[in-house]
Amino acid sequence: MPRPYVITISSEKGGVGKTTLATNLAVYLKALCEDLPVTLLSFDNHFTVDRMFRLSADQTESHVGHLFSEENILTLIRQGEYGVQIIPSCHNLNSFKPQAPNDEQLAEVLSKVNHDGIIIIDTCPILDPYTRNALYAADRVIVPIKDAPSLANCQHLADFFTDHGISRSPLRLLPCLIDSRIRYSGPFRNSYQLLKAYAINRGYRCLEGFIAKSPKVESLATNPEGKVYSVLTHGRSTEVHLQFSHIARQIYLEYLEKGPHRMSEVSEEQRSRTQKLANREQERHQRLLDHCLCCGQQLDQSLLQKAFYAETSGRELCGFIEENCFYQMIFSDLYGEQKLGLSTATRELFRESAQRSYFLMQRQENSKIMLVRLDENGETLSQRTSDIKSRGLLRRSTPFLHNLLEHSFAENDQKNLLLLRQNTGVNGRILTEAPYARFQTVFSRARLDYEPSEDIADSTLNNPVFP
Ligand SMILES: Nc1ncnc2c1ncn2[C@@H]1O[C@H](COP(=O)(O)OP(=O)(O)OP(=O)(O)O)[C@@H](O)[C@H]1O
Ligand SMILES: [Mg+2]
Numbered sequence: 001m002p003r004p005y006v007i008t009i010s011s012e013k014g015g016v017g018k019t020t021l022a023t024n025l026a027v028y029l030k031a032l033c034e035d036l037p038v039t040l041l042s043f044d045n046h047f048t049v050d051r052m053f054r055l056s057a058d059q060t061e062s063h064v065g066h067l068f069s070e071e072n073i074l075t076l077i078r079q080g081e082y083g084v085q086i087i088p089s090c091h092n093l094n095s096f097k098p099q100a101p102n103d104e105q106l107a108e109v110l111s112k113v114n115h116d117g118i119i120i121i122d123t124c125p126i127l128d129p130y131t132r133n134a135l136y137a138a139d140r141v142i143v144p145i146k147d148a149p150s151l152a153n154c155q156h157l158a159d160f161f162t163d164h165g166i167s168r169s170p171l172r173l174l175p176c177l178i179d180s181r182i183r184y185s186g187p188f189r190n191s192y193q194l195l196k197a198y199a200i201n202r203g204y205r206c207l208e209g210f211i212a213k214s215p216k217v218e219s220l221a222t223n224p225e226g227k228v229y230s231v232l233t234h235g236r237s238t239e240v241h242l243q244f245s246h247i248a249r250q251i252y253l254e255y256l257e258k259g260p261h262r263m264s265e266v267s268e269e270q271r272s273r274t275q276k277l278a279n280r281e282q283e284r285h286q287r288l289l290d291h292c293l294c295c296g297q298q299l300d301q302s303l304l305q306k307a308f309y310a311e312t313s314g315r316e317l318c319g320f321i322e323e324n325c326f327y328q329m330i331f332s333d334l335y336g337e338q339k340l341g342l343s344t345a346t347r348e349l350f351r352e353s354a355q356r357s358y359f360l361m362q363r364q365e366n367s368k369i370m371l372v373r374l375d376e377n378g379e380t381l382s383q384r385t386s387d388i389k390s391r392g393l394l395r396r397s398t399p400f401l402h403n404l405l406e407h408s409f410a411e412n413d414q415k416n417l418l419l420l421r422q423n424t425g426v427n428g429r430i431l432t433e434a435p436y437a438r439f440q441t442v443f444s445r446a447r448l449d450y451e452p453s454e455d456i457a458d459s460t461l462n463n464p465v466f467p
Contacts, residue, residue: 002116013150017176022122028248037117043130052228053080106133144176175210294325329400378445
């Protein structure tokens with residue numbers, strides 16, 4: 001499947017020439033190879049890309065923000081001037097998409113798209129989630145540096161790669177806006193040589209050459225037509241024209257030589273992540289007992305749909321309790337339904353709220369059982385301790401609970417906790433990654449709140465801290 005080669009232009013310093021480089025690089029690459037698809041997009045809100053390349057007013061509402069939704073991104077691409085394709089910019093990405101994408105999202109979208117050629121991404125001067133996405137997806141990151149502060153800022157970009165455990169080899173620095181009138185005595189004769197020496201000294205790699213500061217180039221963005229003109233068409237007399245040609249040729253040769261390797265890496269990462277998740281889910285399934293923990297009946301798929309999943313704090317026990325058995329155990333064994341005479345409405349209310357709750361059970365001294373109802377965050381909603389001995393802990397009088405206790409807690413084991421949750425997670429499968437992770441989060445919280453520590457348990461054996 002053809003994959004795109006992604007070039008991200010990034011620097012945390014504003015006004016270093018990112019947009020000028022991104023837009024002109026697109027034009028020069030296209031001029032170098034007419035058949036090469038070149039697509040340009042910007043996560044900045046200056047609309048330079050649109051002003052420079054848009055052929056006609058676009059009636060559709062599509063823009064770069066839609067790259068993060070499930071849409072087929074090929075529908076976002078518009079044909080623009082100079083043969084360059086663009087994806088329209090967005091006025092305010094943060095208000096369009098209040099929930100910031102995670103750093104891998106764009107790479108995952110691009111790795112699945114059937115699109116070849118080069119994609120150039122212009123970014124804004126902050127390491128916001130959109131810049132981070134553009135960095136994560138990049139085969140090549142070009143960082144314009146114009147002075148010592150912009151060079152110092154490169155450290156954050158390098159850290160980004162280290163933090164994500166990926167190689168920082170895509171990074172290349174490029175001295176930009178170099179004023180050739182400035183001369184130094186000594187080994188480094190101008191600011192280009194000085195910046196390059198500083199960069200190499202700090203362990204960065206640079207593209208060959210630099211981009212000079214030119215009044216002509218600066219003027220290309222300001223004219224009565226409100227257009228932004230390219231250096232190739234309107235600044236051929238400048239040295240910047242030669243410099244952009246040189247940079248574009250380097251990039252094109254690299255593209256031919258290495259190809260779009262980042263997207264293949266991302267696909268491979270995704271494949272192994274999916275495999276890891278599947279293995280973890282399989283391990284959870286292997287730990288399961290195959291029968292209902294309360295009545296011993298084999299559980300088929302239809303019963304599992306609404307069964308309650310139960311796990312002890314040490315994972316000695318993992319299994320399901322049939323829905324009816326669970327309610328019988330609560331109403332009859334623990335609440336003593338006959339004695340209390342629970343109304344149908346109370347039971348219905350309980351059933352309804354049980355779908356959104358977790359239940360924690362703990363065996364306490366003198367055959368007391370504590371039942372705590374927790375919300376989705378593990379916050380205690382209600383708590384009740386039942387004295388089973390007073391009802392006689394007999395198979396006959398509390399059969400469901402009796403069976404469960406036999407499975408889960410050793411006699412007098414006050415440390416172990418049992419957490420239960422109805423199997424209504426994503427797709428009704430609590431053992432899949434996200435619902436199971438939530439289950440574990442709630443369990444950790446419950447342990448902090450209810451698991452007695454060694455010292456407390458020993459010293460308060462006859463005086464429970466958690467009545
Ligand atoms: N080679 C050049 N010679 C002279 N002026 C230039 C050159 N390159 C860019 N400029 C001018 O410098 C200013 C900043 O350039 P540009 O917008 O490309 O920087 P940027 O890094 O994208 O800025 P921002 O961080 O604000 O997005 C613009 O006015 C642009 O016209
Ligand atoms: Mg810019």
